[in-house]
Amino acid sequence: MSLPFVPFPHGNDKVFRMLVLSLIFLLVIQGVNPALSHAQSNLSSLLKSTWVGYKAHFIQSDGRVRDPNAENISTSEGQSYAMLRAVWMNDRETFDRVYQWSINNLQAPRSDKLFAWRWGKLPNAEATTILNPKAIINSEEKTPTLLVKTVPQLESVDGTWGVLNQESASDADQDIALALILAARIWKEPQYQTDALAILHDFWNKNTGASPAGRVLFAGDWHKNDITAELINPSYFAPYAYRIFAEVDTNPEHHWLELVDSSYYILNQATDQTRTGLPPNWLLFSLEPDKKISLFYQTSDQRSDYGYDAIRVHWRIGMDHLLTPNNPRALAFLKKSNFLERYWALKNRLPETLTVDGIERNNKVKSPSLSTYGASLLGLTLTNKVTANAIIDQQLLPSLHQEAFWGDKKDYYAQNWVWFGLAAHDYYQKTRYAKPIQRLNSQPKQKTLDALIRLIQAI
Numbered sequence: 001m002s003l004p005f006v007p008f009p010h011g012n013d014k015v016f017r018m019l020v021l022s023l024i025f026l027l028v029i030q031g032v033n034p035a036l037s038h039a040q041s042n043l044s045s046l047l048k049s050t051w052v053g054y055k056a057h058f059i060q061s062d063g064r065v066r067d068p069n070a071e072n073i074s075t076s077e078g079q080s081y082a083m084l085r086a087v088w089m090n091d092r093e094t095f096d097r098v099y100q101w102s103i104n105n106l107q108a109p110r111s112d113k114l115f116a117w118r119w120g121k122l123p124n125a126e127a128t129t130i131l132n133p134k135a136i137i138n139s140e141e142k143t144p145t146l147l148v149k150t151v152p153q154l155e156s157v158d159g160t161w162g163v164l165n166q167e168s169a170s171d172a173d174q175d176i177a178l179a180l181i182l183a184a185r186i187w188k189e190p191q192y193q194t195d196a197l198a199i200l201h202d203f204w205n206k207n208t209g210a211s212p213a214g215r216v217l218f219a220g221d222w223h224k225n226d227i228t229a230e231l232i233n234p235s236y237f238a239p240y241a242y243r244i245f246a247e248v249d250t251n252p253e254h255h256w257l258e259l260v261d262s263s264y265y266i267l268n269q270a271t272d273q274t275r276t277g278l279p280p281n282w283l284l285f286s287l288e289p290d291k292k293i294s295l296f297y298q299t300s301d302q303r304s305d306y307g308y309d310a311i312r313v314h315w316r317i318g319m320d321h322l323l324t325p326n327n328p329r330a331l332a333f334l335k336k337s338n339f340l341e342r343y344w345a346l347k348n349r350l351p352e353t354l355t356v357d358g359i360e361r362n363n364k365v366k367s368p369s370l371s372t373y374g375a376s377l378l379g380l381t382l383t384n385k386v387t388a389n390a391i392i393d394q395q396l397l398p399s400l401h402q403e404a405f406w407g408d409k410k411d412y413y414a415q416n417w418v419w420f421g422l423a424a425h426d427y428y429q430k431t432r433y434a435k436p437i438q439r440l441n442s443q444p445k446q447k448t449l450d451a452l453i454r455l456i457q458a459i
Contacts, residue, residue, distance in 0.1 A: 043426040044459045046400065047419060051089045053404025054415050058082075059094065063101030064119075068410040073120035073164070076106055076172035081416045083179035088423065088456040092187055095179070102176065109163045112202040113195075114221065115176065117169035122162045167222040170207040171236040173199060178241045181248055185453060193248065200245055204254050212291045213265045215258035229284045229294070234270060235312040237263035239320040239330070243448040264329050267313065268336075269293040275358040277337025279313045280304035295356055305361065307353035308413075311372050314379030315420060321382060322428060323451040334379045341384045344391070350376060370399055370407040374418035381425045388425065396422065427458045 058078075059065050065078035079102040086095035106115040177199045184193035206221040209230070219233045239260040246256035266285060270293050271277050282303040286292040295304040314334060321330035339358070343351055352368035353361040373395050380388040396418055399407040406418045 043422055047423055047459055049404045058412055063097030067412045076115040076117045076169050080172040080175035087179050087182045113198045114168040114173050114202050116163045116166045118165040120164050168220045170217055170220050173203050174241050200249055211287050212289050213262045216262040217259055228288055229286050232283050232285045234267055234279045235309040238316050239263050240323045247446045247449050274356050276339040278306040279310045281307055281309040297356055304356050305353050311375040315375050318378035318382055323448050334383050341387045344387050370414040371417040374421035377421035378424040381428050427455045430458055
């Protein structure tokens with residue numbers, strides 16, 4: 001940190017310098033970072049107000065999270081983000097509404113405890129939808145009676161709204177399970193964890209599989225069992241979550257830490273093949289003994305671009321570092337590439353989408369979606385604080401509207417990833433300069449869960 005020049009009084013230079021340095025030292029040990037802007041020092045209040053704004057703009061009274069930029073569909077991803085943010089903000093009422101809608105409309109149509117990934121307006125009037133026994137769930141005009149913990153009934157209605165794709169999405173399933181585990185601990189309600197363990201049982205059996213690199217995360221239950229290579233989405237990898245699952249799931253057949261190892265193996269192998277050192281949106285992982293990672297190199301094929309999906313990798317790996325700082329793999333991965341820092345220094349913005357060769361798909365974009373900045377923020381916070389603070393001050397904070405949303409009011413994805421990025425950044429700044437926090441009085445060997453609870457309670 002550099003300090004501005006101060007003209008010291010003649011004859012008392014050393015005394016005055018000692019006074020200034022003593023003041024800075026006192027600020028630091030009290031948890032105050034003198035290098036932060038005033039706005040950044042108030043991130044906690046911004047996180048609270050933008051959660052209120054998000055609920056007003058995106059979450060219906062029945063608990064359905066809408067995506068206005070995608071014909072008002074709902075996804076398991078959107079429901080999972082809302083549940084994570086609700087438990088982060090200690091908002092149990094919203095948490096329960098969002099979770100109940102997810103049970104009634106995304107989980108009930110399936111034969112297991114996973115969640116259908118896409119729900120919206122149905123293409124024909126013959127389709128069916130899931131109803132809460134006491135109220136119509138698919139009506140956007142009616143407010144149903146919620147929090148009824150009975151199994152919904154499958155009934156034929158007018159066919160306006162319902163499940164569009166019944167397949168599961170692994171990122172959402174694991175985030176919902178994680179949110180339930182956190183809710184069980186914070187609100188002292190064991191049923192949440194019981195539900196989480198039921199989800200994890202089916203998740204392990206259907207969304208993960210054996211490989212030469214150990215157990216590996218598939219993108220969903222739609223993978224095929226008779227193929228030699230699996231389509232993988234690296235942005236779904238959440239090593240910190242697998243550590244927590246290992247702490248709470250006592251099933252001896254569920255070796256969750258294998259997912260940690262395979263996640264880092266695939267990420268490192270994949271980023272070694274890109275000129276930028278950045279992860280791809282999608283890749284092919286060989287299930288043969290060679291454990292080969294293949295990217296999609298054709299210029300017309302955008303599946304291995306660094307873009308909409310891949311931007312989330314650095315947040316998820318950054319979270320693994322925050323929660324398990326003694327584990328060297330997370331920070332080593334984040335330091336593999338300084339492409340984003342160099343790009344920012346050159347153009348004062350981040351790229352929207354990059355090919356495997358590092359070419360920007362649309363170099364006429366003045367600035368990408370705010371989701372790019374939000375999702376990239378934690379990785380930059382941990383590796384290049386100057387760039388991270390510049391992004392906050394020049395891109396994120398100026399985009400905040402008085403109605404408590406960031407940038408485009410309809411960009412649900414950006415609202416979430418700016419929030420997640422700033423929340424993790426805020427925690428890092430507080431704990432970096434604060435005194436060590438005593439470990440929570442909890443169950444033995446739940447260090448990662450303890451750490452995540454400390455993180456979400458720091459707001």
